[in-house]
Amino acid sequence: MSDEDFRNAVMLASRRPDVHEAVARVYGDLQAAIELRRPRCVQSGRCCRFEEFGHRLYVTTMELAAFVAQLSQAMRPELADAVAGWSGAGCPFQLNRLCGAHAIRPLGCRIFFCDDSSASWQQERYEAMHARLKQLHEELAVPYNYREWRRALGIIGIAVGANNLHTAGLSSDRYAIMCVATGNWLCNMD
Numbered sequence: 001m002s003d004e005d006f007r008n009a010v011m012l013a014s015r016r017p018d019v020h021e022a023v024a025r026v027y028g029d030l031q032a033a034i035e036l037r038r039p040r041c042v043q044s045g046r047c048c049r050f051e052e053f054g055h056r057l058y059v060t061t062m063e064l065a066a067f068v069a070q071l072s073q074a075m076r077p078e079l080a081d082a083v084a085g086w087s088g089a090g091c092p093f094q095l096n097r098l099c100g101a102h103a104i105r106p107l108g109c110r111i112f113f114c115d116d117s118s119a120s121w122q123q124e125r126y127e128a129m130h131a132r133l134k135q136l137h138e139e140l141a142v143p144y145n146y147r148e149w150r151r152a153l154g155i156i157g158i159a160v161g162a163n164n165l166h167t168a169g170l171s172s173d174r175y176a177i178m179c180v181a182t183g184n185w186l187c188n189m190d
Contacts (some may be wrong), residue, residue, distance in 0.1 A: 001145045003155045006061065009143040010156050013065035022136045023066040030110055030129050050169065051089055057149035060133050062142050063106045064152050069106040071158070083159050092159035104151065107133065 013019045025187070059067075079093065079100040086092035093101040099109065111126045137144035151161040 001143060005143070006145050006147065007156050008153070009061050010064045010068060010152075013062055013140075013142045014068040016140075016142075017066070019062050019071055019140060019142060020066050020111060022140060023062050023133070024135070026129055026132050027107070029132075030107065030125070033125055034110070057091070057106065057108045058146055059106045059108070059149050059152050060130070060137065060138055061145045062133060062140070064147075064156065065142070067101070067104050067106060068156065068158070071101070074101050074104050076100075086159055088150075092153065104148065108149070 079095055082095045082100060083092045090097075093099060093105075099105055107126065107129055111129070134144055135141075147155070150159065
């Protein structure tokens with residue numbers, strides 16, 4: 001799938017309540033499974049610092065669509081500033097070692113715990129939930145695509161580091177984000 005096709009699929013799906021509800025059900029079921037395991041979160045922020053801790057986050061078309069649909073409600077001035085000033089490393093939504101978009105974060109963020117006791121069940125649970133998401137793409141006729149989180153954000157114009165502005169069809173001296181749910185540009189051009 002081309003970047004343009006991916007962007008169009010995400011934007012169309014972001015306007016569909018049935019997509020939002022389906023993703024929310026998957027996330028709710030995952031939360032119930034996590035509560036049974038009771039993993040420990042020490043709020044270290046390691047889950048957001050991908051390069052430092054050697055992991056990546058991937059997202060499906062529908063997950064990103066649900067995220068986009070809810071982003072305008074989650075975007076606070078301090079989070080907008082953090083995303084606008086994002087260096088391109090880690091997650092653009094990390095704010096003071098915490099997830100600034102915690103309530104709307106994708107599946108990979110929801111399942112990742114740095115608690116050693118979580119390693120035995122995380123992968124299996126992720127694969128099961130991802131399979132459900134993939135099936136929902138088919139059932140709801142949303143083109144399935146699986147993209148690295150930051151690249152996907154750049155394609156749809158939400159968080160674009162200076163090195164990616166031209167590939168996203170944007171131009172700026174610094175960084176820009178677009179709250180695509182509302183179409184408003186929030187820029188930090190200092």
